Amino acid sequence: MRKTILMAVLTAAPMLSCANNGPAEEAWTLNTIADARSGIATPVDVDPPGDSPGDMFVFDQPLLNEAKETIGSNSGYCVRTLPGQFSECQWTLTMADGTITVAGREAETGTSLIPIIGGTGTYEGASGVLTTTPNGDRTFTQVLTLLKPKK
Incomplete structure (x- = not known):
C-alpha cells in the first residue's frame, strides 16, 4: 500500500510542477550599451599576481x-573564475524608471547570456536573460529579453 501511494505521488509530481496558475507573462526587449570607455573601472589583483582565480573587476x-x-x-x-576565459559577474x-539586476557567467570573448534576477520600478518582478556582446571599442551591446508578470 505504501509503495502504491508513493508511486502515485511521484507520478503526479511532474504534472503539478508544470501547472501555471499565475498571471501570464509579458515578454519585451530592451537594448542598451554599456560604455566601459568612461566611468569607474577598477581591477583588484589578488595573489598570485596576474590573471588568476579570485581577481576582481569593479565598475x-x-x-x-x-x-x-x-x-x-x-x-x-x-570575479575571475577561469583565467583568460570566464568570470562570475553581477x-x-x-x-530613471527602475533597475534591472543580472548575475551569471560572462565569457572573456564573444557573446554571453546572463540571467536577469530581478528589478525595481517599471522592472519589478522581471526575469529573463541579458545577452551581452563586446563591440571591440570598450562598449558592450546588451539586449535584455525580459519576462514581466502582467498585473
Missing part, C-alpha cells in the same frame, strides 16, 4: 540607449 559606467545617449549607469563587479542597470 560603474554610463549606460546608453541605441542613440548613444546616457540613460543611466551600469554598475557591478566580476551588475545592475540603473535607469
Whole structure:
C-alpha cells in the first residue's frame, strides 16, 4: 500500500510542477550599451599576481540607449573564475524608471547570456536573460529579453 501511494505521488509530481496558475507573462526587449570607455573601472589583483582565480573587476559606467545617449549607469563587479576565459559577474542597470539586476557567467570573448534576477520600478518582478556582446571599442551591446508578470 505504501509503495502504491508513493508511486502515485511521484507520478503526479511532474504534472503539478508544470501547472501555471499565475498571471501570464509579458515578454519585451530592451537594448542598451554599456560604455566601459568612461566611468569607474577598477581591477583588484589578488595573489598570485596576474590573471588568476579570485581577481576582481569593479565598475560603474554610463549606460546608453541605441542613440548613444546616457540613460543611466551600469554598475557591478566580476570575479575571475577561469583565467583568460570566464568570470562570475553581477551588475545592475540603473535607469530613471527602475533597475534591472543580472548575475551569471560572462565569457572573456564573444557573446554571453546572463540571467536577469530581478528589478525595481517599471522592472519589478522581471526575469529573463541579458545577452551581452563586446563591440571591440570598450562598449558592450546588451539586449535584455525580459519576462514581466502582467498585473
